[in-house]
Amino acid sequence: MDVRQFRHFAAVAETLHFGRAAERLGMTQPPLSQSIMALERELGAPLFVRTKRHVRLTALGEQWLPRVLEALAAVDDLPHTARRLRDGQTGRLSLSFVSTADYSVLPSLVRRYSQAYPEVEIQLVEATSDVQLPALVAGERHAGIIIPPADRALPPSLIYRRLLSEPLIAAVPNAWIDEGRIASDAGITRAEVLASPLILFPKQVAPAFHDLVTGYYAALGGTARIVQEAIQMQTIISLVSSGLGMALVPASLRNLARAGVRYAPLAGAAPRLETGLAWRSGETPPTLANFLRLLDAESPSLADGSI
Structure with a gap:
């Protein structure tokens, strides 16, 4: 059976008259009757009860008609659906992201994209940059928000675009300030940075971020004393709140409020995270x-971190 036979059945079922159904379909009655009989033979049961004066649906025909009409509506909608898929008005966007993006560029971009393309399903997966890159190369995700290597040495099959550059700030336990271990939250001094135990991402999962922080300590003339590592920013901030150590985090982490944690700028020139x-x-x-076009429209605010 094919779509043409479904249309023949629906026309006869809706008119209950082979002649009027043939007129609606722009055909003569004999081939319409033959089409319906062929459909009934394939189904192994009659769809209509025919008399010299009347045509009516059988029980099978009555129950099958709504499903046939639903299928025909879906078929008729296929060209419209194809155009919407072609134009990115519907479909799916798969996006991975580092945990730090959840407090900076990600929420605004997702909100604006959803407002512009409400019928697109957005699949979000949080992952570190080292996990994202091979997945992007393999085509498992459409795009990923990453922290790039310092030398921008990405796989050659990938295109990269900067979204945001922001300074690092210090996340310190409130108790340290109350106890005088940190003199003021107006600016964490070089001596305070070097004297404080540090909580940081492991180098193997976040090499760019790790190198940025440890390079900052080296520029200050010292070495980071790492007391704990964690692979999610939320976990790092929780460890800070417990008093275990200090963390250097992107300035956008101020959006992550946590009891027992205070955010403070670094005195002097702070390293910047891209x-x-x-x-x-x-x-x-x-x-x-369409997502990339949205980025084009947002370029000024993205570049200066004001998004």
Whole structure:
């Protein structure tokens, strides 16, 4: 059976008259009757009860008609759906992101994209940059918000675009300030940074961030005393609140309020953390193309970190 037979059945079922159904379909009655009989033979049961004066649906025909009409409506909608998929108005956008992006660029971008393309399903997966990159190369995600290596040495199949550059600040336990271990939250001094135990991402999962922080300690003339490592920023802040140590975090982490933690700027020139978007070169899915166009519209606010 095919779509043409479904249309024949629906026309006869709605008119209960082979002649009027044939007129609606723009065909003559004999081939319409033959089409219905062929459909009934394939089903192994009659769809209509025919008399010289009347045509009516059988029980099978009555129960089958709503499903046939639903299927025909879906078929008729296919060209419209294809155009919407082509234009990225519907479909799916798969986006991975580092945990730090959850407090900076991610919420605003997702909100604005959802407002512009409400019928697109957004799949979000949190992952460290080292996990994201091979997944992006393999095509498992459309794009990923990452912290790039200091030398920008990404796989050649990926395209990279900077989204945000922001200074690092210190997250310190409230108790340290209350006890005078940190003199003031107006600016953490060089001596205080070097004297404080540090909580940090492991180098193997966040090499760029790790090197940025340890390089800052080296520039201050000292070495970071790492007392604990964690792979999620929320965990790092929780460890700070417990008094275990201090953490250097992106300035956008001020959006993560946590009891027992105070955020303070670093005295002097602070290191800056860059966050960017990576995606595969070549054919760009329509949903991703629209996401990139949204980034074009947001470029000024993204670049200066005001998003």
